[in-house]
Amino acid sequence: MKESKKTVSREIGLEIGHLVGKGLFKLDHLHYGLWKKGLEPEILNLHIAQEEYCKFILSHIPADVKSILDVGCGAGAFSKRLVDLGYKVDCVCPTEYQNKIVEERLGKASEVFKCKFEEVKTDKKYDMVMFCESFQYIDLDCVLDVAGTLVKAGGYMLICDFFKKCAADAYGLKGGHKLEKFMEVMDASAFRIIEDIDLTAETAPNMDIVDRATKEVMIPIFSAGDRFLQSRHPILLKLIKWKYRKKLQKAQDKYLKGKRTGKDFMETKSYRFFLCRKK
Ligand SMILES: C[S@@+](CC[C@H](N)C(=O)[O-])C[C@H]1O[C@@H](n2cnc3c(N)ncnc32)[C@H](O)[C@@H]1O
The missing domain is CATH 3.40.50.150 (Vaccinia Virus protein VP39)
Known part of the structure; x- marks a missing residue:
């Protein structure tokens, strides 16, 4: 960047x-x-x-x-x-x-x-x-x-x-x-x-707090948003996921690998x- x-x-x-x-x-x-x-x-x-x-x-x-x-x-x-x-x-x-x-x-x-x-x-x-x-x-x-x-x-x-x-x-x-x-x-x-x-x-x-907030709040919110878009606009969701696939993968690796x-x-x-x- x-x-x-x-x-x-x-x-x-x-x-x-x-x-x-x-x-x-x-x-x-x-x-x-x-x-x-x-x-x-x-x-x-x-x-x-x-x-x-x-x-x-x-x-x-x-x-x-x-x-x-x-x-x-x-x-x-x-x-x-x-x-x-x-x-x-x-x-x-x-x-x-x-x-x-x-x-x-x-x-x-x-x-x-x-x-x-x-x-x-x-x-x-x-x-x-x-x-x-x-x-x-x-x-x-x-x-x-x-x-x-x-x-x-x-x-x-x-x-x-x-x-x-x-x-x-x-x-x-x-x-x-x-x-x-x-x-x-x-x-x-x-x-x-x-x-x-x-x-x-x-x-x-402080890091444990951010890690917990990410796992217990941010990720469930994104997952609910994902389910919402899947039910209303599945094609749009597919397009978004494809367009931002690298960024989404990076975010997943960053926040889900437990390295923070x-x-x-x-x-x-x-x-x-x-x-x-x-x-
Ligand atoms: C993590 S915040 C800390 C704020 C404050 N000192 C505190 O303790 O609450 C970092 C601060 O540095 C400022 N900052 C970032 N780059 C800077 C730079 N090159 N020169 C001066 N301030 C900068 C940001 O705008 C922000 O206000």
């Missing part, structure tokens, strides 16, 4: 995710939850796990940080929380749908850069640049250079996201920069890691919190 098509489907995915999450499950964030021991990994508890994630990030912001650039701010729920806590917050987000919500939420006190992080143009410098599950979407070859120009001397960069430990199965979970490559790029950058926390075990249950669970996540990804300081 060409990069632009990939970007459009990812952005539409995030928009649908936000609408479904907010409309049905009162979720305002687009990040994973942190599943503490004792919290049953099920979708109705996701808002509690997401709140744990927010509390975790807040507790790791250094005391001398006053201004923050929230990169890939999603619908801006966390940015608003930072503003309410007294931080001066600007945001970066390339998605039109999210930007509208963010601007309404944050008002005039915050500047929203409506572009990719790689394209931000400003003379402003921040105490901290923050990437909460947005780091993986940004070009690894330039992300740290751009961050370096936006952070004050002695300032910070916070990254909370997952990385690839090893290649996933063809049907497995995609996404994340290669951890090894990230460490190399980091070594050559203007930053050094001052805190590194492995959150893989606490974030893996918490266990697979633990094996192939490393979910990390990195606090870095500008040298």
Whole structure:
């Protein structure tokens, strides 16, 4: 798939995710939850796990940080929380749908850069640049250079996201920069890691929730739709199935091979919190 098509489907995915999450499950964030021991990994508890994630990030912001650039701010729920806590917050987000919500939420006190992080143009410098599950979407070859120009001397960069430990199965979970490559790029950058926390075990249950929702909700809905079309428009259904046979096969392989669970996540990804300081 060409990069632009990939970007459009990812952005539409995030928009649908936000609408479904907010409309049905009162979720305002687009990040994973942190599943503490004792919290049953099920979708109705996701808002509690997401709140744990927010509390975790807040507790790791250094005391001398006053201004923050929230990169890939999603619908801006966390940015608003930072503003309410007294931080001066600007945001970066390339998605039109999210930007509208963010601007309404944050008002005039915050500047929203409506572009990719790689394209931000400003003379402003921040105490901290923050990437909460947005780091993986940004070009690894330039992300740290751009961050370096936006952070004050002695300032910070916070990254909370997952990385690839090893290649996933063809049907497995995609996404994340290669951890090894990230460490190399980091070594050559203007930053050094001052805190590194492995959150893989606490974030893996999110995958089990998605896997269950796929098997217990999405697939039965598609199968009911299939039966409906078969009874009303059998020829149209045949045509659709033929036209999209490759995509349908790919989707089946992707979601039915059982390669997208918490266990697979633990094996192939490393979910990390990195606090870095500008040298
Ligand atoms: C998984 S969401 C995380 C949203 C938010 N940080 C949160 O924790 O709820 C990823 C975000 O990254 C944004 N994004 C994707 N590519 C980006 C890029 N190149 N530069 C900046 N943001 C990007 C998306 O639009 C989205 O807002």
